[in-house]
Amino acid sequence: EADIYQTxxxxxxxxxxxxxxxxxxxxGHDKMYWYQQDPGMELHLIHYSYGVNSTxxxxxxxxxxxxRIRTEHFPLTLESARPSHTxxxxxxxxxxxxxxxxxxxxxxxxxxx
Amino acid sequence: GEDVEQSLFLSVxxxxxxxxxxxxxxxxSTYLYWYKQEPGAGLQLLTYIFSNMDMKQDQRxxxxxxxxxxxxxxxxxxxxxGDSAIYFCAxxxxxxxxNKLIFGAGTRLAVHP
Numbered sequence: 047e048a049d050i051y052q053t054x055x056x057x058x059x060x061x062x063x064x065x066x067x068x069x070x071x072x073x074g075h076d077k078m079y080w081y082q083q084d085p086g087m088e089l090h091l092i093h094y095s096y097g098v099n100s101t102x103x104x105x106x107x108x109x110x111x112x113x114r115i116r117t118e119h120f121p122l123t124l125e126s127a128r129p130s131h132t133x134x135x136x137x138x139x140x141x142x143x144x145x146x147x148x149x150x151x152x153x154x155x156x157x158x159x
Numbered sequence: 160g161e162d163v164e165q166s167l168f169l170s171v172x173x174x175x176x177x178x179x180x181x182x183x184x185x186x187x188s189t190y191l192y193w194y195k196q197e198p199g200a201g202l203q204l205l206t207y208i209f210s211n212m213d214m215k216q217d218q219r220x221x222x223x224x225x226x227x228x229x230x231x232x233x234x235x236x237x238x239x240x241g242d243s244a245i246y247f248c249a250x251x252x253x254x255x256x257x258n259k260l261i262f263g264a265g266t267r268l269a270v271h272p
Contacts, residue, residue: 077258088264089202089247096258105261136201140260146190148249148260150201 075141181248
């Protein structure tokens, strides 16, 4: 059973607001990921981390930022939300003992109005 | 750079075999994955193959890896309507120290009676 959680599941917010999407995992995984996915579409890697205090940008340019102060927590922040940020955001983690399977959260569907 | 390509749609008759294909660019990828996403749900790992293997079979699923051509395929035997979903191929490329996890655009499989 995957122990990775995202909150909120759904969020509708006005343009210009600052938001933080939460992602937590209890598996002790060192690697964590954020993907952006439009409905039924490709997953784009926007950020990843391979350990505490490490964060890297992914292949899709994003105005969001991330932090990794604790192993289990990998929040994503948008300082000023815009309608173009409307999308589904998926968090995932991967690590020992197998270091193979990535587990995904249920996603946060963000709508910026 | 890394890029994973898949055909976008596949339609099969119930009971037939489905073959979903994927090409990737980084020959040094250690693991290659197949994930399944059902409507409104998160991603679920179906199977994976280590790069030194040619084939892996798991019940109705058969994964074939042609490392020379950088081609990965997933065969689903006796396809059922419950197999209708989007199937994503993914790789762990050398760039980023094998920490990144890059997905293709996904193949939408439709199973009809």
